[in-house]
């Protein structure tokens with residue numbers, strides 16, 4: 001059976017922790033200029049229905065560093081969803097590549113791609129979640145863990161709109177037994193159905209989930225304060241209402257950061273609207289770890305690619321390769 005990476009909910013805690021450990025191994029190898037070429041000759045198909053900087057660059061560079069090759073299929077450049085069904089696209093592309101990464105407008109599209117693909121499919125962000133981002137985020141938190149604290153003791157506070165990243169971060173944190181707080185105006189809080197996933201996670205993991213509009217209380221014991229855009233493409237008409245709801249109370253600025261512990265770190269998945277959901281002063285402060293987070297996307301994608309693709313690659317013995325080379329050379333020389 002082919003395994004896909006569509007949601008962190010599909011994996012037990014131990015497996016997510018193992019993936020996070022693998023990110024560390026591959027980051028250390030990279031820092032020593034010794035990234036293993038474990039995916040030599042393999043291909044990654046990258047389908048993007050929306051623009052991307054980090055996801056696109058990190059997956060393409062990761063594949064190159066591992067010895068493979070990535071093909072970028074930009075919005076509107078392939079037939080999927082227009083002249084060709086999602087199922088046919090999945091069946092065709094997966095006969096040619098070893099793994100597919102897809103950023104899709106609708107979550108159901110990536111689910112359908114996975115259903116019909118014969119190779120692993122990675123969710124590169126949908127309107128519901130962003131599992132590659134949040135695996136990277138937990139790794140980044142561990143790199144910046146407050147002294148003496150274990151993962152299960154981390155307090156993560158997300159300030160702002162209940163975005164796909166917010167949903168995903170809530171799911172991975174509660175799954176791993178951490179405390180997660182979402183601080184937002186009532187109309188922009190995590191939906192009841194998504195909260196139900198988090199509450200079920202907490203029952204199993206011992207984690208905690210709080211959703212509140214009291215942002216000062218939410219940051220008071222935060223180890224990590226995370227924020228994201230207040231609006232996305234297609235929500236432009238809502239900008240006045242959203243600005244009114246979030247500004248200034250839910251902006252991550254120096255005044256809000258002063259209410260958190262001094263060791264609290266600031267995170268943002270990026271891109272950021274500087275001066276909107278967070279100020280320059282905070283994003284560029286010593287407490288900000290946003291660029292470590294961005295770099296760690298690269299190491300995370302390497303770990304995901306190796307973990308899902310390497311065990312599936314056929315490793316033909318050199319003698320077999322030479323045998324086929326000989327057959328083709330003999331044919332061409334006949």
Ligand code: CP
Nearest residue numbers: 052053054055269270
């Ligand atoms: N954080 C993130 O996914 O960034 P991109 O939209 O640039 O890929």
